[in-house]
Amino acid sequence: MEEQDTIVQQTYPMPASSTTTTTTTTTEQLLDNGQGVIDPEVYFNMNKPPANLGEFEEKLTAFVNHHQKLDNRVVFITSGGTTVPLENQTVRFIDNFSNGTRGATSAEYFLEAGYAVVFMHREFSLKPYHRHYTHNPTQDFLDYLVPKEDGSVSVDPKYASEMHKILIKYHQAKESNRLLLLDFVTLSDYLFKLHSGSRILARLQQKAIYYLAAAVSDFFIPKQKLSEHKIQSRDGAMTLTLDQVPKFLKPLVSLWASNGLIVSFKLETDVNLLVPKARRALEQYGHQVVIGNMLTTRKQTVTMIMKDKERVLSLTPEELSKNIEIESKIIPDLVNIHDHWIETGVTA
Numbered sequence: 001m002e003e004q005d006t007i008v009q010q011t012y013p014m015p016a017s018s019t020t021t022t023t024t025t026t027t028e029q030l031l032d033n034g035q036g037v038i039d040p041e042v043y044f045n046m047n048k049p050p051a052n053l054g055e056f057e058e059k060l061t062a063f064v065n066h067h068q069k070l071d072n073r074v075v076f077i078t079s080g081g082t083t084v085p086l087e088n089q090t091v092r093f094i095d096n097f098s099n100g101t102r103g104a105t106s107a108e109y110f111l112e113a114g115y116a117v118v119f120m121h122r123e124f125s126l127k128p129y130h131r132h133y134t135h136n137p138t139q140d141f142l143d144y145l146v147p148k149e150d151g152s153v154s155v156d157p158k159y160a161s162e163m164h165k166i167l168i169k170y171h172q173a174k175e176s177n178r179l180l181l182l183d184f185v186t187l188s189d190y191l192f193k194l195h196s197g198s199r200i201l202a203r204l205q206q207k208a209i210y211y212l213a214a215a216v217s218d219f220f221i222p223k224q225k226l227s228e229h230k231i232q233s234r235d236g237a238m239t240l241t242l243d244q245v246p247k248f249l250k251p252l253v254s255l256w257a258s259n260g261l262i263v264s265f266k267l268e269t270d271v272n273l274l275v276p277k278a279r280r281a282l283e284q285y286g287h288q289v290v291i292g293n294m295l296t297t298r299k300q301t302v303t304m305i306m307k308d309k310e311r312v313l314s315l316t317p318e319e320l321s322k323n324i325e326i327e328s329k330i331i332p333d334l335v336n337i338h339d340h341w342i343e344t345g346v347t348a
């Protein structure tokens, strides 16, 4: 196959951990078990960490230490889509579908259930509490406010009581230091931060949940194949060859997130694939829960899939008409699973 030939001919510098700097190695040598996917550790050696990784680690370590001393449960939520740049000085990129609604809404229910929340989200995607005002499809943010003659600004009385309730919850989360907002943009940014973040949370052992709601690209262009400058259109149509992203869930489960409860999401558009593919992910990675959701019904119904069981959580038409959110069912279900996980080491 032509694609295969391209991959095999490509040469990469040896990973930074290597003792020699002059040797190069082919992609073929870096492929994981001949499956055509680069090993995650090799990926980290071949790519530059994000510039703010040190700051990310510092903030997260302080947060985790604080909650470890208080014996609190902590959930590490990933939310929003990753980008895959087509150029090093990026003008164009491929994006993954996700507004961040699932992650931001879930964060609020976890906070209500007493968890401390690390909210690692795509920059400018939905954030807990803010989401009600920043990304409301029927009302823009400034339309909540009224200018006063004395030069001050107040909230339009129509919205004040609802906003008051949300503000109280937001301030409680902030004042008790139970909400840490961290962000990512690119796939590389995400992978480095997931790697580093899960290893920092690992000290919490079973007290940690990893709730991987971010929509993460399955394909990327390795740094070595990336055009430095903006790709020019003068040459006509463009053909893209994308490599497969390393299977990071495998080391996350077996190495990085020691004993934590790991919950991943499976997004499908073909309903017949949803449960089989979610089950395959559970078997392949050996983690505890996959939440299956369909693109078109993700706000109404999800399937909780575990090793020996599965159950569907859905909103009734009446609940839907009252704007009840499906996360109000997902999170209590997961809290039960987590209770059981802490007590017995198996899922409920």
Ligand code: 9Z3
Pocket (backbone or CB within 6 Å): 080, 097, 098, 099, 100, 101, 102, 103, 212, 213, 214, 215, 216, 217, 264, 265, 266, 267, 268, 293, 295, 298
């Ligand atoms: C999800 O399935 C999320 O529930 C959504 C949420 C992205 C659908 P929104 O943010 O959407 O509320 O707009 N996330 C995981 C998507 C994903 O990339 N899963 C991978 C897969 O399906 C496995 S990690 O293969």
